[in-house]
Amino acid sequence: MLEVREEDKIAQLQAPPSNLARTTWRVKFKVGGGYLLAKQRLGDQFCPDYLPNTHPNASFNVAMLTAADDTLNMADISKPISFCEHLQLSSLGVQPASISFQVSLMVLLAAEQGLDHTICDVQTLTLESDHFICVREKVDEQDQIVIIDLADANNVLRRPFSADSAIMHPSKKILASKAGRMLQILNIETKQKVKSHANNEDIVFWKWGSETTIGMVTETSVYHWSIADQTSPPQKVFDRHPTLAGAQIINYRATPDEKWLVLIGLSANTTHPSAFKVKGAMQLYSRERGVGQPIEGHAASFAELKLDGHQHMTKLFTLRLELPLVSRYVLHVVEIDHTAPDPPFIKKAVDVYFPPEATNDFPVAMQVSQKRGIIFLVTKYGFIHLYDLESGARIYMNRISGETIFVTAEHGASHGIIGVNKKGQVLSVGVDEQTIIPYILTALDNTELAFKLSSRTNLPGADDLHVKQYQQLFSSGQYGKAAKVAANSPRVRIIRHYQ
Numbered sequence: 001m002l003e004v005r006e007e008d009k010i011a012q013l014q015a016p017p018s019n020l021a022r023t024t025w026r027v028k029f030k031v032g033g034g035y036l037l038a039k040q041r042l043g044d045q046f047c048p049d050y051l052p053n054t055h056p057n058a059s060f061n062v063a064m065l066t067a068a069d070d071t072l073n074m075a076d077i078s079k080p081i082s083f084c085e086h087l088q089l090s091s092l093g094v095q096p097a098s099i100s101f102q103v104s105l106m107v108l109l110a111a112e113q114g115l116d117h118t119i120c121d122v123q124t125l126t127l128e129s130d131h132f133i134c135v136r137e138k139v140d141e142q143d144q145i146v147i148i149d150l151a152d153a154n155n156v157l158r159r160p161f162s163a164d165s166a167i168m169h170p171s172k173k174i175l176a177s178k179a180g181r182m183l184q185i186l187n188i189e190t191k192q193k194v195k196s197h198a199n200n201e202d203i204v205f206w207k208w209g210s211e212t213t214i215g216m217v218t219e220t221s222v223y224h225w226s227i228a229d230q231t232s233p234p235q236k237v238f239d240r241h242p243t244l245a246g247a248q249i250i251n252y253r254a255t256p257d258e259k260w261l262v263l264i265g266l267s268a269n270t271t272h273p274s275a276f277k278v279k280g281a282m283q284l285y286s287r288e289r290g291v292g293q294p295i296e297g298h299a300a301s302f303a304e305l306k307l308d309g310h311q312h313m314t315k316l317f318t319l320r321l322e323l324p325l326v327s328r329y330v331l332h333v334v335e336i337d338h339t340a341p342d343p344p345f346i347k348k349a350v351d352v353y354f355p356p357e358a359t360n361d362f363p364v365a366m367q368v369s370q371k372r373g374i375i376f377l378v379t380k381y382g383f384i385h386l387y388d389l390e391s392g393a394r395i396y397m398n399r400i401s402g403e404t405i406f407v408t409a410e411h412g413a414s415h416g417i418i419g420v421n422k423k424g425q426v427l428s429v430g431v432d433e434q435t436i437i438p439y440i441l442t443a444l445d446n447t448e449l450a451f452k453l454s455s456r457t458n459l460p461g462a463d464d465l466h467v468k469q470y471q472q473l474f475s476s477g478q479y480g481k482a483a484k485v486a487a488n489s490p491r492v493r494i495i496r497h498y499q
């Protein structure tokens with residue numbers, strides 16, 4: 001085994017020698033006082049279990065160990081997440097100067113420097129889903145659009161482009177562009193115009209809300225523009241609440257049926273600057289009731305969860321509230337549109353923990369895994385937080401990026417979150433299916449959470465718990481409940497085991 005030495009530094013992480021082509025190799029990154037583990041096979045995409053606080057092409061203190069070394073067992077249950085760097089945008093020819101984000105980043109920088117954030121309105125990179133990244137950049141004095149299909153990243157599409165904003169359809173090669181107040185939707189594959197519209201107001205933010213609808217925000221109102229037909233103009237949905245006046249809009253989300261909507265913005269905190277430099281403001285709106293509610297917070301999402309014993313899916317709203325008077329952030333999970341006869345969902349509220357070295361940190365993005373029922377919360381300083389949607393329990397927290405991640409989307413392959421940071425790294429975090437339940441049982445000592453999560457998500461690691469509960473219920477004559485445990489025991493043929 002190669003020992004770790006301070007002088008073992010490399011300028012760039014490279015593949016192992018060709019004679020190790022079929023050997024899994026492992027490296028240890030020395031960062032501060034600890035080591036971060038990673039693994040790779042030659043020819044595989046580099047997917048560290050944790051990302052160091054520096055760019056992966058910077059120099060590291062590295063030790064490479066043989067595949068037989070058991071001291072770096074990659075199935076270690078202390079790592080309940082899977083982490084992957086999918087690509088580096090600069091390696092695809094995207095200029096570093098073109099990797100800039102929504103106005104949210106500019107608001108943060110301006111607030112920290114005491115500047116007027118309205119002069120910093122810029123956006124060159126958009127991520128509407130885990131399918132496409134869209135970048136606007138200037139090459140040799142020519143404005144171009146760069147479209148990266150994440151399923152075929154080496155086949156980058158570049159075209160001349162003069163519009164000031166572009167967003168790709170969540171799943172199809174359809175591009176929506178904006179030049180001033182002129183809007184156009186183009187099918188890239190057929191090279192046909194889908195729709196166009198000359199708007200009467202400036203659009204300060206827009207985003208695909210579904211496969212057929214674009215949400216558009218002006219200084220005063222929110223509109224929906226459908227691509228289901230070729231003629232209908234954007235339809236006004238609601239007026240912006242006064243608490244969002246002057247805020248830079250960073251996100252707009254809707255439930256699948258578009259009955260509930262939430263608008264999210266940021267602004268410099270002039271009321272309690274000693275607590276938080278940046279203030280979040282949200283507007284939750286019910287289309288059926290025609291009523292909106294202002295909320296202080298930076299991030300929010302909608303989710304549905306099938307709870308044990310319930311006939312219907314429980315519709316939930318997750319949000320991160322800020323309490324400026326006590327300098328605290330609280331994660332809330334509340335029910336919307338309760339359906340009888342199911343019992344009401346009990347509201348959850350848990351403090352968002354920040355380590356001592358990140359006391360000024362705060363959440364900037366939130367995604368909910370519908371399959372896992374887990375909330376993924378990303379912070380400005382590059383930390384990832386995982387919470388259980390049903391109980392609100394904090395599962396895990398660690399730093400995954402040394403740079404701020406400001407554009408995110410749900411990642412279907414890992415049932416987690418994907419995002420791009422300031423350095424142009426495209427990163428994803430999901431649940432490690434083999435280790436999360438053992439981690440909850442050992443590190444968190446939370447048997448109830450492990451049992452419920454394994455039942456709900458078909459994850460391994462709690463088989464003994466299912467068998468034990470079944471035996472107890474069966475032995476006590478509670479056959480109905482025992483049968484229910486057996487039916488919800490995803491990985492164990494529990495009755496056969498008991499017999």
